[in-house]
Amino acid sequence: MGEMQLMRGNEAIAESAIRAGCKNYFAYPITPQAELLQWMAVHMPEVEGGTFLQAESEIGAINMVYGAASAGERTMTSSSSPGISLKQEGISYLAGANLPAVIVNIMRGGPGLGNIQPAQGDYFQATKGGGHGDYHTITLAPSTVPEAAQLTYDAFDLADKYRTPVTVLADGMIGQMMEPVELPERKDREEIPQKPWATTGAQGRKGNVIKSFALGGEDLKAMNLARFERYEEIKKKEVRSEEVNVEGSEVVIAAFGTVARIVKSTIRLAQEDGLKIGLFRPITVWPFPGEQLNELSKRVDTVLTVEMNSGQMVEDVRLSVKSGTETPFYGEVGGVVPTPGGILEEVKQYV
C-alpha cells in the first residue's frame, strides 16, 4: 500500500491491473469503460515488455487475451455489457482451456444497445457461465472505487491460482465516479507464479498443448470433472461477503456492487427513523456466499433483495435462505439507480 490518490473507478482498475503484473491488455472502446482503455493506452507501454493493443473487435480482444494467457503472461480485457456479450465465446474457450485471465465488465443498461447508465443486468451472464458449455468464472463485485482496485488486483492471483478466467463485475457508477484510493503495491516479476503448462516454446521438453477440445466423451468428461473439482475448492476457500448492522435486525437487505453502497446510506436513514435494518453483501457473486446467507437467514425474518435489474441475484438468495424466510424483491431498471430513500420506503413494508 502506498499513496492515496483521487481516481476514477475505470482508471483505478486499470492502474491496479498494471500493479498486479498485467503485461498484455487488449480491448475495444465502449462507454462507460472507455477511460480504462485510455489509461492503458498511456501506461501499459511504460511496463517493460507491456502490450497495449486496441483490437479490431471485442471478439478480437478476448482472443488476443486467450493467446497471451496461453503464452503464460498476465492479461486482461475490459468492456461493458454489449461488448461482454461478444466476448462470451472467448470466455467459454478460456474456461475450457483452463486459462487464467481477467475480464472487467463495467455494466450498463440493457438488453441490446440499452443505454450507458449503470445497471446490474449481467448478473446471470456473469455468474451462470455466460457462454456455451458447463463452466463458471470467479466473479468479483466491487461496491466502491478502492474495492474495485483491490479486487482487480486479487483477480489476477485467483486466475493464476485456479487457472480460470475471473470477472470483475462493476457498473457504470463505479467506473465513472472518483474516490480516494490507496493503490496496491506493484508486484515483482518473481511474485507471479511460474506457468510450466504455458506455450512458450518447447525448450527441453515435449510440446505443451492448450485446448478446450477432446474428441472422446470420456476424455471431455474427465476435463470437465477436473474443472468442477477446482470449482469446489474455490467454493470452499474463496467466498467473500460482508455483513453490516445485521445483529438484531429483522430485515436484511441483500445487495451487491453499487446498490450495496446505497443500502449503507439507507441503513443510516433508517436509524434516523428508529428502524434497524442490515445489509448482506456478496463480494464474490460466483461463488455465491450461500452458506453465509443461510446462517444469517436463521436470525432474520425477511431478506429483501435490491438490484438494478428485474430480479437476478434474488434467485440465488431464495436458493440460500432457510425455509420460511420472506424474500421480497425490489429492482430498478433501465439505468435508473435506486435512492437511499426509495429503498427505505420499500423496506418499511416489511418492518
Place this chain on the structure above:
Amino acid sequence: MSDKATSVKKKDMTKVVGKPDSMNDTHFSYCPGCHHGIINRLIGEAIDELGIQEETIGTAPVGCSVFLYKWFDIDVVQPPHGRVSAVATGIKRARPDKTVFAYQGDGDFASIGTNNSVHAANRGENITVFFINNTLYGMTGGEMAPTTLIGQKTTTTPGGRKAKDFGYPIKMSEMLARLDGPTYITRQAVYDVPRIKSAKEAIVKGFRNQIEGKGYSLIEILSACPINWGLDPVEAVERIKDEVEAVYPLGDIIDRG
C-alpha cells in the same frame, strides 16, 4: 521410421528419409488424397531446417486443422473457430521472441474469422499464416465456403453455387495484398513435385520473414478435398489445375520483404 529398423549404429547414419524431428511419429488421420498431410509435413520440414522447433508456437482451430497438436512436437494452441489470427497476435505480443504460426482453413480464415484475419494483416502482425483453401468446409460435410467456385456443387449448394444467391469466390490473398500492412502474400499448391518444392520455399520464407522481424506473411495453399468434391485423388488434382487455379492463380502476390 526407417532408422529404427537397422543394425547400423545411429552415429554412422545420415537421415535421408523419415518424419521431421518437429513432428510426432503418428499417422495422419486425413482422408485419402487430402493435401493437408503434405502441407503439415512441409511446415515440419521448414521448422527443422530453420532450427526453430523449441521456439515455435502453432495455432490451429477446428475441423481438419484441429489435430495439429497431435502431429507436431511443438507448443500448440487451439483457438476458437476463425479467431486464429487474433490468438496468434496475443501469443506473439506476449512472446515477441518466439515464432508463431496460424494454420487455418478457408471457412476459418475467409468467412467466420475474416475480421480478425484482415486486421492482423493490416497491423502487419509479425506472424506467419498458412491459409488452406480447399473451396469448401471439409470436416462438417462439404458445405459451401466463401471460396467455393461458381457452379460448384456442395451440400449447401446442391444445384451449384450461384453468384446471385451466394456471391462470388472470395479472393482473400488479393484483398489483403491491397493493404499496406502485409509483407509477403503468396498462393501455392502441392499437387506435384515442382509445386511442393515451391510451396516449401514459400513456407520457409514465411517463417524467415517473421524471424527477421519483417512482419506479416500469408501463404495460401490450394488443397484437394477428394471426398467432399466427389472425385478420386487424381481427378481432384486435375480439378485444381483446370478449375481452381483459374480463379485462384498461383504465385507471389506481394513480396515487400
